[in-house]
Amino acid sequence: MADDAAPSGPARRAQGVLRLGRHAFPPERPVIMGIVNRTPDSFFRPGLTWDESAAMDRVHQIIAEGADIIDVGGVPAAPGADVDAEEEILRIAAFIALIRTAYPDIVISVDTWRHEVGLAACEAGADLINDSWGGFDERLAEVAAEFGTGLVCAHAGPQRPRTRPFRVAYSDVMADVLDQTLRLARRAIAVGVRPDRISIDAAHDFGKNTWHSLEITRRLNEMTETGWPVLVSLSNKDFVGETLNLPPEQRLAGTLAATSICAWQGARIFRVHQVAESRQVVDMVSAIRGDRPPARAIRGLA
Amino acid sequence: MITAAALCPAPPLLARELTGADPVVPELRQACLDAGAALLRSQPGVVAVVGAAKPTRAWDGEARLDLSAYAPGLTGPAGGPALPLPLGLGGRLLDQAGYCGPRLLHSVGDDEPAQTCAALGAQLAAADARVALLVMADGCARRGIKAPGYLDERCADFDAEVERAVRSGELGALLALDAELARDLMATGRPAWQVLAGALNGQRLTTDIRYSDDPFGVAYLVASLGDAADH
Numbered sequence A: 001m002a003d004d005a006a007p008s009g010p011a012r013r014a015q016g017v018l019r020l021g022r023h024a025f026p027p028e029r030p031v032i033m034g035i036v037n038r039t040p041d042s043f044f045r046p047g048l049t050w051d052e053s054a055a056m057d058r059v060h061q062i063i064a065e066g067a068d069i070i071d072v073g074g075v076p077a078a079p080g081a082d083v084d085a086e087e088e089i090l091r092i093a094a095f096i097a098l099i100r101t102a103y104p105d106i107v108i109s110v111d112t113w114r115h116e117v118g119l120a121a122c123e124a125g126a127d128l129i130n131d132s133w134g135g136f137d138e139r140l141a142e143v144a145a146e147f148g149t150g151l152v153c154a155h156a157g158p159q160r161p162r163t164r165p166f167r168v169a170y171s172d173v174m175a176d177v178l179d180q181t182l183r184l185a186r187r188a189i190a191v192g193v194r195p196d197r198i199s200i201d202a203a204h205d206f207g208k209n210t211w212h213s214l215e216i217t218r219r220l221n222e223m224t225e226t227g228w229p230v231l232v233s234l235s236n237k238d239f240v241g242e243t244l245n246l247p248p249e250q251r252l253a254g255t256l257a258a259t260s261i262c263a264w265q266g267a268r269i270f271r272v273h274q275v276a277e278s279r280q281v282v283d284m285v286s287a288i289r290g291d292r293p294p295a296r297a298i299r300g301l302a
Numbered sequence B: 001m002i003t004a005a006a007l008c009p010a011p012p013l014l015a016r017e018l019t020g021a022d023p024v025v026p027e028l029r030q031a032c033l034d035a036g037a038a039l040l041r042s043q044p045g046v047v048a049v050v051g052a053a054k055p056t057r058a059w060d061g062e063a064r065l066d067l068s069a070y071a072p073g074l075t076g077p078a079g080g081p082a083l084p085l086p087l088g089l090g091g092r093l094l095d096q097a098g099y100c101g102p103r104l105l106h107s108v109g110d111d112e113p114a115q116t117c118a119a120l121g122a123q124l125a126a127a128d129a130r131v132a133l134l135v136m137a138d139g140c141a142r143r144g145i146k147a148p149g150y151l152d153e154r155c156a157d158f159d160a161e162v163e164r165a166v167r168s169g170e171l172g173a174l175l176a177l178d179a180e181l182a183r184d185l186m187a188t189g190r191p192a193w194q195v196l197a198g199a200l201n202g203q204r205l206t207t208d209i210r211y212s213d214d215p216f217g218v219a220y221l222v223a224s225l226g227d228a229a230d231h
Helices: A052-064 A085-102 A115-124 A139-147 A173-190 A210-218 A238-244 A252-264 A275-289 B026-040 B085-096 B114-125 B154-168 B171-176 B179-184 B190-200
Strands: A018-020 A023-025 A031-037 A069-073 A107-111 A128-131 A150-154 A198-201 A230-233 A269-272 B002-008 B046-052 B057-059 B103-108 B131-136 B206-213 B220-226
Touching (some): A031 A052, A031 A275, A085 A107, A107 A115, A115 A139, A173 A198, A210 A252, A252 A275, A269 A275, B046 B190, B085 B103, B103 B190, B114 B171, B114 B190, B154 B179, B154 B220
Parallel strands (some): A198 A230
Antiparallel strands (some): A018 A023
16 A cells, blocks of 8 residues: 555665775664764754863763774854854864874764865864755765765755744645655766765754654654665754653653654664664664574573 | 483573574573584484473484574564474574584473483484484572563572583483473473483483573573593
């Protein structure tokens, strides 16, 4: 029935290896991307890692907790004080170089929509461009191609960077997500980004109300069935807060519930604030799926 | 007649794939592999494997271990009947030792009296001029408060008695083990030990204890019995 209803839908493809930096992540290996914000005003724990040494301490901590990727951002997603490209580069490039020196092998990601920033980040050692505003600056993909880095192709709907959704409406939000992210992925390949370094992201909350974000969570399998590695960024977001009527600092349980649902449907990259808890959730779901053995099984077997 | 015998426990966790990422008991597995290798150095014409499981019967020598009942994600052998766990694990030890010769696989029920077990042992011993016997048998499973059967202090004496009989080579003592007490103490190996005693029927072999411990509250004993030169 579903196939009849959507004859032109994307073909099902098997997941393949995702290459980022020096790493090759097989489909069954969940990847945790830990967030490090170089901002004074992000929504979750604002200013926590504005100071460089605090930011580096957090890098040490989240790597110890199991992060595979460090995602460095210099501009909050929400509207606020203007941060131009020059200031954004000041916030992130030297810091990325510091991480690279301390951790030659860790995957470093830059969360930006601007190609100038992407360029500076790649020169400093970034392995992945997390274009969370969905191809707003088309030249960002060209930077990824030039440096051989990865690219996240996200769905921001009709939103421009740092704007909030205003009465946004979709006839079918998942269809729109698939349409935009797959178009961005095709375009990335066309400009020379290596296909095994591309992932797609429904971008919860971006250009979406809470009902939309719940729907894409529920239907995430439609993204994983395309064969592209799916990144989910759920961490403490407003759709969790509105669903549970809780402020940002009380959204961990809701975040982890959504994380497990996405992991169950085959999401592979999890962009998170709380690395240790997220690692446990994705490893647990991975074992339930049968992708990963228990760490140590003795019960009933002795 | 019996040219050599080996004694190994048969917990599911002897199968490496059941313990997950952690090998958990590598030294136990190695002791069993060593016992299997020593058994084959006796150059047997046939290897008989015996383990406790209902009902008492012979099994197809081509049949193999099936772990799917313990971990549904694992697939069993393609076709053929699934062996009871002790026989499957014993057969795998023979595979791991590279044994390709004939095998006799026999289960023995925990309701069989000692004399029936001993008679089965004698029957297996008579199967060839050179029979190697692999006995898959576990001691008490109530050896501590974390043990599968909690703590029963009678286990210490029971398992010590079994080990003493094996170590000394006076296996006739195994025929005196009380079946009801063994059941109480969850010592599932009782009928298999008695098969061993019946197979040797007073014949003395030297014993090498390779492992004796209870890391999870179940007594595991690994031993090789044979001519000292073969150990």
